[in-house]
Amino acid sequence: MSSKRSHPSANVALRPLYQAAQVRELDRRTIAGGVEGFALMQRAATAAWQSLKARWPGVKRLSVLCGGGNNGGDGHVLAALAAVAGIDVQRIALKPPEALKGDAARAAEMASAAGVGLEPWRPGLAFSGEVVVDALLGTGITGEVTGEFRDAIEAINACGLPVLAIDIPSGLAADTGAELGVAVRATRTVTFIGDKIGLHTGRAPALAGEVHFRALGVEAQAHADLIPIAYLLDRELIAAWLPPRERDAHKGGMGHALILGGAPGFGGAALLASEAAARLGAGRISLATAPEHVSACLTYRPEVMVHGLRGAAELGELPARADVLVVGPGLGQGAWGQGMLQAALGESKPLVIDADGLNLLASRFDGLRRDDWILTPHPGEAARLLGCSVAKIEADRPAAARELQQRRGGVVVLKGAGSLVAGPEGMAACPYGNPGMASGGMGDVLSGILGALLAQGMPLETAARLGVTVHALAGDLAARDGGERGLLAADLASYARVLVNPGLGPGFYSLQGGSDARATR
Numbered sequence: 001m002s003s004k005r006s007h008p009s010a011n012v013a014l015r016p017l018y019q020a021a022q023v024r025e026l027d028r029r030t031i032a033g034g035v036e037g038f039a040l041m042q043r044a045a046t047a048a049w050q051s052l053k054a055r056w057p058g059v060k061r062l063s064v065l066c067g068g069g070n071n072g073g074d075g076h077v078l079a080a081l082a083a084v085a086g087i088d089v090q091r092i093a094l095k096p097p098e099a100l101k102g103d104a105a106r107a108a109e110m111a112s113a114a115g116v117g118l119e120p121w122r123p124g125l126a127f128s129g130e131v132v133v134d135a136l137l138g139t140g141i142t143g144e145v146t147g148e149f150r151d152a153i154e155a156i157n158a159c160g161l162p163v164l165a166i167d168i169p170s171g172l173a174a175d176t177g178a179e180l181g182v183a184v185r186a187t188r189t190v191t192f193i194g195d196k197i198g199l200h201t202g203r204a205p206a207l208a209g210e211v212h213f214r215a216l217g218v219e220a221q222a223h224a225d226l227i228p229i230a231y232l233l234d235r236e237l238i239a240a241w242l243p244p245r246e247r248d249a250h251k252g253g254m255g256h257a258l259i260l261g262g263a264p265g266f267g268g269a270a271l272l273a274s275e276a277a278a279r280l281g282a283g284r285i286s287l288a289t290a291p292e293h294v295s296a297c298l299t300y301r302p303e304v305m306v307h308g309l310r311g312a313a314e315l316g317e318l319p320a321r322a323d324v325l326v327v328g329p330g331l332g333q334g335a336w337g338q339g340m341l342q343a344a345l346g347e348s349k350p351l352v353i354d355a356d357g358l359n360l361l362a363s364r365f366d367g368l369r370r371d372d373w374i375l376t377p378h379p380g381e382a383a384r385l386l387g388c389s390v391a392k393i394e395a396d397r398p399a400a401a402r403e404l405q406q407r408r409g410g411v412v413v414l415k416g417a418g419s420l421v422a423g424p425e426g427m428a429a430c431p432y433g434n435p436g437m438a439s440g441g442m443g444d445v446l447s448g449i450l451g452a453l454l455a456q457g458m459p460l461e462t463a464a465r466l467g468v469t470v471h472a473l474a475g476d477l478a479a480r481d482g483g484e485r486g487l488l489a490a491d492l493a494s495y496a497r498v499l500v501n502p503g504l505g506p507g508f509y510s511l512q513g514g515s516d517a518r519a520t521r
């Protein structure tokens, strides 16, 4: 077994993410480990309080809004901890203490015993704090937010103060990232026990702010440090699968990626994909594109072996000689594109299908599934593949990604705010990137990155998780250096290259900042 095959995290580039129900299961196991309900609530509140102090060190006054369940209970405990630390706490209750049960009731008593006043929520109530703590709703939310909870959330969003959300921004669905009518827009979210997938996709990028995770349980105590949910670029993983090159390396050993795209009039997309494949280390890159694009491609990126083809009949041995085929950038849905896709489907080797390759799969290859492809739909392409509306996809992104993977096999990357990677091993959420990446060509670059990782022997799911992470972080680094406005797809490849060269880039990107970010390795 070569070293890289034995790498423990070879297929898990990101930490596992849980559905809320699984979190409760984890919690029960945690409790079974000797940590019972209220002690767990105290740990949760302590984690939130520590994170608040780290983010706003000089805070003197807090406004804590508490709901009627255990999320509210977390808020009451945090209020007590802050008061004991000399903070002036305004505790606002959406439910009176007598309406609370179990641990939440005990928490409210603890805050009162610590001398923290309690005022009932009312419309127009002014927040006296410098920071607002959202302890209204957590994983127990059911259905749209209505009534006083809606009013309170709207007041939080209108007050102009920084917000720390406990566990989940109230109104955000923990399992899907959907906004249930209205939701708190948090500066920072501190979540516990299990990192929820709904904090990393859908509306989460707009609502959750910096997401910090803290494992509270005895069993998870080993890594209970407070770390921001940025995305560890697993240096060992990269070094295992993309090892520093042998001194006698030759291009044949680094794989051959064939890009099929660039129908007449669509040359740029295929070129972006080809350049990305080159920058991410594929040994040889061949591009099959329409003849009219050949001279521009050679001028732009002479390292790419460009073939100007009038149709798939002229492909010859190209597909057979390649290790991986990337089909879709600028493919078009006409005869040229259909022929190229058909030829690619005839090969039994890893494929990356993107853009019009996906639209053709939806319209002409219904029901076709493979275990050796990565599909990279944006919500519109996913809707066409699933035969549903985009709204349905966005209402429950994890379900859509899972459904598409079950129907079509292989690995599905559902792009958009908080890309999801659904494969046989489960689901991972990947970094959001930034709004500057909402511009043409970004998906083409991703397909080239994936092609390069597969060409170098990375397994499908590892390549998908790592490739999406590298793509998003490259976008963030490019935005850091030049701003989001004017960020172009062609800017990413050079940053992505740094990220996959072990030992060059920092070991840990906390792109969501936060003063208590863990030091880099």
Ligand SMILES: NC(=O)C1=CN([C@@H]2O[C@H](COP(=O)(O)OP(=O)(O)OC[C@H]3O[C@@H](n4cnc5c(N)ncnc54)[C@H](O)[C@@H]3O)[C@@H](O)[C@H]2O)[C@H](O)CC1
Binding pocket: 023, 024, 027, 040, 041, 042, 044, 045, 067, 068, 069, 070, 071, 072, 073, 074, 136, 137, 138, 139, 140, 141, 142, 143, 144, 145, 146, 149, 166, 167, 168, 193
């Ligand atoms: N076991 C754990 O994982 C731990 C969780 N902690 C905290 O507890 C919450 C989950 O608490 P739960 O009581 O289950 O639910 P919530 O507090 O999130 O909300 C239930 C509460 O809210 C009302 N409600 C539900 N939906 C709506 C709605 N749409 N509009 C208005 N009101 C709604 C409902 O009636 C209840 O009164 C978890 O997030 C953690 O913060 C522990 O602290 C640690 C262990």
Ligand SMILES: [K+]
Binding pocket: 071, 134, 135, 136, 137, 138, 165, 166, 167, 168, 169, 170
């Ligand atoms: K909350």
